[in-house]
Structure formats: C-alpha cells, structure tokens
Amino acid sequence: MSDTSILTITDLRAKVADEDLEILTGVNLEIRPGEVHTIMGPNGSGKSTLAKVLAGHPEYEVTSGDVVFKGQPLLDLEPNERALAGMFLAFQYPTEIPGVSIANFLRTALQARLEDGEEVDLFDFQDELLDRMKLLDMDPSFAERPVNDGFSGGEKKRNEILQMAVLRPSLALMDETDSGLDIDALQIVANGVNTLREENPEMAILLITHYQRMLNYIQPDAVHVMVGGRIVLSGGPEVAIALEEQGYADWKEQEGDEEGKKEEGKEEKEQEEALTA
Amino acid sequence: MSNSPQAAEAPIAEEETPSSLDESAVERISEGAPSWLSERRRHAWSVFEDTPFPSTRSEEWRYTDVSRVVNLADLRLVTDGGLAENGSRPAGLVAAMEEDLAASGHAVLVDGSVVHVDLDPALEEQGVILTSLRSAVHEHGDLLEELLATEVVPPEDGKLQALNAALWTDGVLLYVPRNVKLDLPVRVTRWVSHAGSAVFARTLIVAEPESQLSYVEELLSDDFDQRTFVSSAVEVIARDGAQIQFVSIQQLGRDVFCQSAQRTLAHRDAKLDTLNVSLGASVTRLDLNSRLLGPGAHSELLGLYFGDEDQHFDHNTSQDHVAPDTGSDLLYKGALDDRAQSAFRGMIRVHRDAQRTDAYQTNRNLLLSDECRANSLPNLEIQADDVRCSHGATVGQLDSEALFYLLSRGLSQDQAERLIVLGFLGDVLARLPLGGVVEKVTRAIERKLEHV
Numbered sequence: 116m117s118d119t120s121i122l123t124i125t126d127l128r129a130k131v132a133d134e135d136l137e138i139l140t141g142v143n144l145e146i147r148p149g150e151v152h153t154i155m156g157p158n159g160s161g162k163s164t165l166a167k168v169l170a171g172h173p174e175y176e177v178t179s180g181d182v183v184f185k186g187q188p189l190l191d192l193e194p195n196e197r198a199l200a201g202m203f204l205a206f207q208y209p210t211e212i213p214g215v216s217i218a219n220f221l222r223t224a225l226q227a228r229l230e231d232g233e234e235v236d237l238f239d240f241q242d243e244l245l246d247r248m249k250l251l252d253m254d255p256s257f258a259e260r261p262v263n264d265g266f267s268g269g270e271k272k273r274n275e276i277l278q279m280a281v282l283r284p285s286l287a288l289m290d291e292t293d294s295g296l297d298i299d300a301l302q303i304v305a306n307g308v309n310t311l312r313e314e315n316p317e318m319a320i321l322l323i324t325h326y327q328r329m330l331n332y333i334q335p336d337a338v339h340v341m342v343g344g345r346i347v348l349s350g351g352p353e354v355a356i357a358l359e360e361q362g363y364a365d366w367k368e369q370e371g372d373e374e375g376k377k378e379e380g381k382e383e384k385e386q387e388e389a390l391t392a
Numbered sequence: 393m394s395n396s397p398q399a400a401e402a403p404i405a406e407e408e409t410p411s412s413l414d415e416s417a418v419e420r421i422s423e424g425a426p427s428w429l430s431e432r433r434r435h436a437w438s439v440f441e442d443t444p445f446p447s448t449r450s451e452e453w454r455y456t457d458v459s460r461v462v463n464l465a466d467l468r469l470v471t472d473g474g475l476a477e478n479g480s481r482p483a484g485l486v487a488a489m490e491e492d493l494a495a496s497g498h499a500v501l502v503d504g505s506v507v508h509v510d511l512d513p514a515l516e517e518q519g520v521i522l523t524s525l526r527s528a529v530h531e532h533g534d535l536l537e538e539l540l541a542t543e544v545v546p547p548e549d550g551k552l553q554a555l556n557a558a559l560w561t562d563g564v565l566l567y568v569p570r571n572v573k574l575d576l577p578v579r580v581t582r583w584v585s586h587a588g589s590a591v592f593a594r595t596l597i598v599a600e601p602e603s604q605l606s607y608v609e610e611l612l613s614d615d616f617d618q619r620t621f622v623s624s625a626v627e628v629i630a631r632d633g634a635q636i637q638f639v640s641i642q643q644l645g646r647d648v649f650c651q652s653a654q655r656t657l658a659h660r661d662a663k664l665d666t667l668n669v670s671l672g673a674s675v676t677r678l679d680l681n682s683r684l685l686g687p688g689a690h691s692e693l694l695g696l697y698f699g700d701e702d703q704h705f706d707h708n709t710s711q712d713h714v715a716p717d718t719g720s721d722l723l724y725k726g727a728l729d730d731r732a733q734s735a736f737r738g739m740i741r742v743h744r745d746a747q748r749t750d751a752y753q754t755n756r757n758l759l760l761s762d763e764c765r766a767n768s769l770p771n772l773e774i775q776a777d778d779v780r781c782s783h784g785a786t787v788g789q790l791d792s793e794a795l796f797y798l799l800s801r802g803l804s805q806d807q808a809e810r811l812i813v814l815g816f817l818g819d820v821l822a823r824l825p826l827g828g829v830v831e832k833v834t835r836a837i838e839r840k841l842e843h844v
C-alpha cells in the first residue's frame with residue numbers, strides 16, 4: 116500500500132446480506148489523490164455493488180478483504196461517517212425523498228459536517244447553492260423541488276452532481292452518471308466535474324460507465340474491466356476504446372462459468388449495439 | 393400532579409368546586425342560567441343516561457375501548473377556571489401565548505374556562521364577537537339558543553357528545569358578521585392544569601355570508617400521572633360564500649384522553665377547511681363530520697398525527713355531501729413510532745340529490761418501528777349517480793433506500809429520519825399555510841423526534 120493512496124481495496128469479497136449470493140469475488144484496486152479511474156464491464160458484473168459496498172449500503176455484507184480510505188479502515192465506518200470522511204456516491208438510481216427540498220436536504224448535509232453548536236450560515240449557503248446550480252446550468256427554482264421526486268432521469272443525474280459540487284468530496288464514486296443524459300447534458304455535467312477537479316486537484320474519481328463517450332470529457336488515468344465481481348483487466352484509456360469496439364464477449368468466455376452471466380453478457384452487447392446503431 | 397410551580401402558587405379555586413360527574417353537577421352548573429340552557433343541559437344529561445357506552449363491537453369504536461380509556465367515576469369535574477386573569481401562568485402556556493402576537497384576537501382558556509379575551513377594536517366595531525360562552529349566554533343569548541348544542545353537535549350524536557352538552561363549563565364564541573374579513577387568525581390557547589380532572593369546553597364559530605375568518609387553537613398541558621379527560625365540542629357554520637379555516641393543534645400531556653367532536657356546516661359557495669394536528673395526549677379520539685349543505689360548497693379536511701411510546705389515535709371522519717355541485721378533499725397523514733397506534737375511519741356519503749359531487753379521501757401512514765400499528769378503514773356510501781369519488785389508504789415503512797441515500801450524504805440517522813418524517817407529513821401543512829402554523833407544528837414534531 117502506498118502512502119499517497121486515497122483508496123486501497125484488497126481482495127474485497129461481498130455478498131447480498133440476507134442471501135448466500137456472492138457478488139464481489141475479490142476486488143483489488145488502488146486510487147491516488149487526483150486520479151480518475153474508470154470501471155467498465157457488462158451489466159450485472161458487480162460495478163454498482165462495489166460502489167454501494169464502498170458507501171456502506173446495508174444490503175451487502177463484506178465477507179473478506181480490506182478497504183483503506185485516506186489511511187483509515189473504511190469498513191468499520193457507518194455510511195454517514197464515510198461521507199463525512201470525504202466519500203461521495205453519485206447513485207446510478209437516485210432515490211426520491213418526497214416532501215424534502217433539495218435546499219433543505221443540502222443544508223442539513225452541510226450542517227452534519229459542522230461541530231455541535233455551529234450553524235450553517237443561511238445567506239452563504241444560498242449563495243453557494245445558486246453558484247453551484249449555475250455551474251450545472253440548473254434553474255434556481257430547482258432548489259425548492261423535493262429531492263428527485265418527479266425528476267426526469269437526466270434531472271436526477273444532474274442533481275447528484277449538484278450535491279457533489281456542494282459537498283466537495285475527496286473521493287467521488289460516479290455510478291453511470293452518464294446514462295440517461297443527452298449529449299448537451301453530458302457536456303454540462305462533465306464540465307461541472309472538471310471544474311470541481313480544478314478547484315480541488317486532489318479529488319479522486321471512480322467513474323463507472325458503459326460508454327467511452329464520457330471519457331472524451333473526463334480523461335481517465337486508468338481503465339479497469341470488471342467481470343463476474345472482480346477486475347479482470349486494467350490499463351490506460353486504450354482499454355476503453357478497445358472495449359467499445361469489441362464488447363465484453365471475450366471476457367465473458369474466459370469467465371464462462373455460469374450460464375446466467377453469459378446470457379446477461381450477450382444482452383449487454385445487444386443493448387450496446389442497439390444504442391450505437 | 394406535574395403542574396409547574398407557578399400554577400400551584402396561583403390563586404386556584406382548588407378543591408373549591410370539584411365534584412363528580414353526575415346529575416347534581418348539571419344542576420349546579422345550571423344555576424343562574426336562562427331556562428333554555430338549563431333545559432338543554434338536562435335534556436343532554438338524559439340522552440347521556442339513555443345512551444350506552446360506545447362498545448368496540450360497534451364499527452365506529454372498533455379500535456378504542458372507551459370504558460378502558462376513561463372511568464368517569466374517577467374524574468373530578470372542574471367548573472371554575474384554575475387561574476385568575478392576572479394570576480401567574482404556567483410556563484408552557486406563556487410560551488405558547490408569546491408566539492401568537494399577530495392575531496385578530498386571542499382567547500385563553502384554563503381548565504375549560506376562559507380567563508382572557510382580546511379582540512382588535514376595529515373588528516369589534518364592525519360587529520365581530522369574540523367572547524366566552526359563559527358571557528355569551530347573557531350577552532348573545534338568542535344566538536346561542538339558536539345554535540349551541542342543537543343543530544350542529546347535538547347530544548344525540550353520541551354518549552360523549554351528550555356528556556359534553558350537559559356539563560360544558562365554558563368555551564369560545566367567534567361570530568363574524570356579513571362581509572367582514574379577518575386578515576389575521578383568531579388564536580386560542582387552551583391549558584389544562586389538573587391531573588385527574590374532566591374538562592368540558594365548546595367552540596361555536598359562525599361566519600355570516602361572504603365573511604372570512606381563520607381560527608387556530610392549541611390544546612396544551614404538562615404530562616400527568618393520572619388519567620385526565622379533555623372533551624371538546626366544536627360547531628362551525630359557514631353561511632353562503634363565507635370562508636373559514638379552522639385549525640386545532642393538540643399537544644396535551646401524557647395520560648390525557650382527548651376527545652373532540654367537530655361538525656362543520658358549509659352553505660352555498662362556502663369554503664370551510666379544517667386541520668387537526670394530534671401530537672399529544674395518551675389517547676386521542678376525533679369525530680369530524682363535514683357537511684356540504686349548499687351548491688358550490690367545498691371543504692378540505694386535513695389531519696396530521698405523530699405518535700410515539702404508547703400513544704393511541706382514533707380519527708373518525710365523514711364527508712356528507714347533501715347538496716349538488718359540492719366538493720370535499722380529505723388528507724390525513726400520520727407517522728408512528730415505538731408502540732403507538734392509530735386508527736382512521738373515513739366515510740364519504742353522497743346523498744341522493746348531491747349530483748356532481750367531487751369527494752376524495754386519502755389516509756397515509758408511515759411506520760417507524762416494528763411495534764407500531766396503523767389501521768385504515770375508508771368507506772363510501774353513494775346514492776347519486778353523477779359523482780367523482782376516490783379513496784385510498786396506505787401504510788408503509790420508512791423507505792430504507794431513502795434513509796441510505798441521506799446517510800450517504802453525511803446525515804446522521806436522526807437527521808435523516810427527521811427529514812423523511814417532516815417531508816412525509818409536510819404536504820398536509822402546505823395545504824393550509826396559515827401564519828405560524830407550519831413553523832409551530834414543524835417545531836413540535838422536531839421536538840418529538842428528538843425524544844425518539
């Protein structure tokens with residue numbers, strides 16, 4: 116383990132908490148401050164599970180392995196402690212919180228980062244929120260809408276990045292933030308993310324994506340391919356380009372243990388073809 | 393008794409007139425009253441005696457066994473307000489009153505008796521009446537004789553309604569003449585100070601044609617260690633084209649049985665909305681009947697409850713569409729924690745002539761623990777054919793995905809639950825945005841959540 120690593124994952128295995136179903140089958144990964152790592156891989160390969168396990172979702176149980184985040188054992192921390200330590204998960208499927216406005220929610224999230232007795236300054240907060248919404252080309256009225264309630268797919272994704280921009284994490288896990296965004300929205304979101312990186316060059320990103328197109332805007336330092344719950348190939352940006360051309364078929368066959376996974380892999384490829392067609 | 397020390401020092405009529413709840417009490421209360429009133433009380437008492445105690449075998453009382461909730465023989469009737477007008481007041485009462493400065497007028501009741509009334513002189517000049525029922529008996533006798541405990545909430549409505557009609561000690565009369573509009577709410581604070589007492593109060597609100605008023609009452613007490621009975625009868629009349637908003641926020645202490653019988657009459661083109669917030673007491677029973685009597689009348693029935701520990705809520709509502717072209721919309725939402733229980737029974741009745749009725753009813757419950765329980769019984773009785781009606785009920789757990797989403801942003805478990813609960817209940821308040829009510833109720837819920 117390197118001293119400068121922000122996240123070190125060693126042989127991480129995890130299963131669904133109340134089932135005998137192992138999903139992560141030994142993940143190894145190291146990310147340094149300021150780096151962008153991409154994880155690609157077919158549907159069902161465990162990408163979202165990895166992100167949720169890192170964020171501490173109670174649906175999953177870690178059965179073995181280690182995760183060190185900023186020099187601290189991560190797995191002992193509660194989900195909110197992980198967030199306070201600087202981790203942020205942009206969800207693939209953000210949850211609706213009826214009746215809770217984005218502004219109120221984010222103010223409470225900032226309040227949670229203060230010492231007892233300190234209060235978020237309302238005027239500073241308003242300014243900051245408006246500023247961040249402008250960065251992401253969002254209408255100010257957005258702040259008063261209930262979190263994700265009735266949002267389009269694209270609005271939900273943008274809202275994730277808005278939260279990231281306000282909360283300023285040191286490690287952002289972005290789970291398919293690009294899917295559901297049209298090309299204009301994708302550019303706005305990517306520009307937003309890049310601005311955050313400029314503001315804080317130490318911020319690291321784990322970018323989960325299906326498509327090369329996001330990588331045109333956010334250049335990765337490393338690309339990993341996840342299949343069957345572990346990383347089967349790591350390399351530079353060229354891996355993403357090769358994958359886009361060839362799909363995951365080769366990897367599926369090597370993995371080739373379970374019928375079900377093969378099926379999914381095929382579907383995945385069909386989906387992608389349909390999308391690129 | 394858990395009164396604050398001030399209350400104990402105050403010149404209380406302690407032990408002066410307490411008595412059991414029997415026929416002699418009716419006679420004593422009737423002393424010096426006009427004969428119509430004594431007769432009305434005696435009649436109510438005979439209805440009380442002839443009416444059996446509500447049984448859990450009856451549909452309307454399935455979830456609340458009154459005979460176990462309160463034993464009338466154990467209660468002392470308090471007929472004289474505990475605190476004199478300038479006697480020192482309990483801290484909880486003072487705190488509530490201090491928040492309510494912006495108002496058309498105020499009334500303060502202690503143990504069922506009015507101890508203070510004030511009304512904007514400009515409104516008084518326009519003929520607005522805000523006074524105690526006790527004085528109104530003499531000053532506005534005709535009005536009371538016509539309306540009090542007769543056509544709106546008569547003793548025949550039930551055992552407890554009859555008891556209240558026989559034994560009420562005081563209450564509030566608010567009368568707004570034709571075309572007069574109150575910009576600010578009338579604010580009423582009702583404080584109960586005696587553990588083991590029975591308090592019977594009434595409210596009569598009359599809005600003459602094209603007038604407008606809002607009324608916000610708060611029921612408060614400390615926690616008790618002895619069953620205490622707080623009974624209310626609320627009669628609200630909106631004449632043609634009048635607009636009324638009635639809000640009741642109940643934050644009584646533990647060991648109180650809070651029972652309230654309310655009926656609202658909305659005449660032609662009237663708009664008559666109610667909001668009942670139940671946060672306190674050990675057992676709460678609300679009977680609310682909203683009657684749409686004239687074409688164009690519309691009522692919103694809003695309700696919000698949040699229970700913890702062993703609190704029990706029983707809301708029994710009905711929307712009676714008597715006239716055609718009327719509308720009603722009910723939304724009752726509650727959150728329950730610990731071993732709290734709630735029952736909601738809602739009835740939409742569309743009478744034969746009430747064509748083109750729009751009537752909606754929704755009850756939603758959020759369960760925060762494994763031991764709490766919510767029962768919801770929506771009902772429709774429709775005799776007209778051209779109507780739009782719907783009813784729905786849900787009982788759901790705290791959404792674990794929503795909780796995780798908030799935790800993943802750094803919120804503590806408590807902060808996350810607070811946001812989810814307030815978000816869930818908040819849309820009820822948003823539908824009746826009266827000055828200060830949203831903030832007051834939100835703060836009360838937050839206080840309760842902190843104790844959780």
Ligand SMILES: Nc1ncnc2c1ncn2[C@@H]1O[C@H](COP(=O)(O)OP(=O)(O)O)[C@@H](O)[C@H]1O
Pocket residue numbers: 131136138156157158159160161162163164165174
């Ligand atoms: N809570 C769960 N219960 C059962 N199966 C699950 C659960 N979570 C994930 N899985 C399964 O684990 C596999 C990986 O899922 P996921 O991490 O969402 O994949 P990806 O994000 O790569 O598409 C899938 O086969 C999925 O069905």
Ligand SMILES: [Mg+2]
Pocket residue numbers: 162163164207290291
């Ligand atoms: Mg996924």
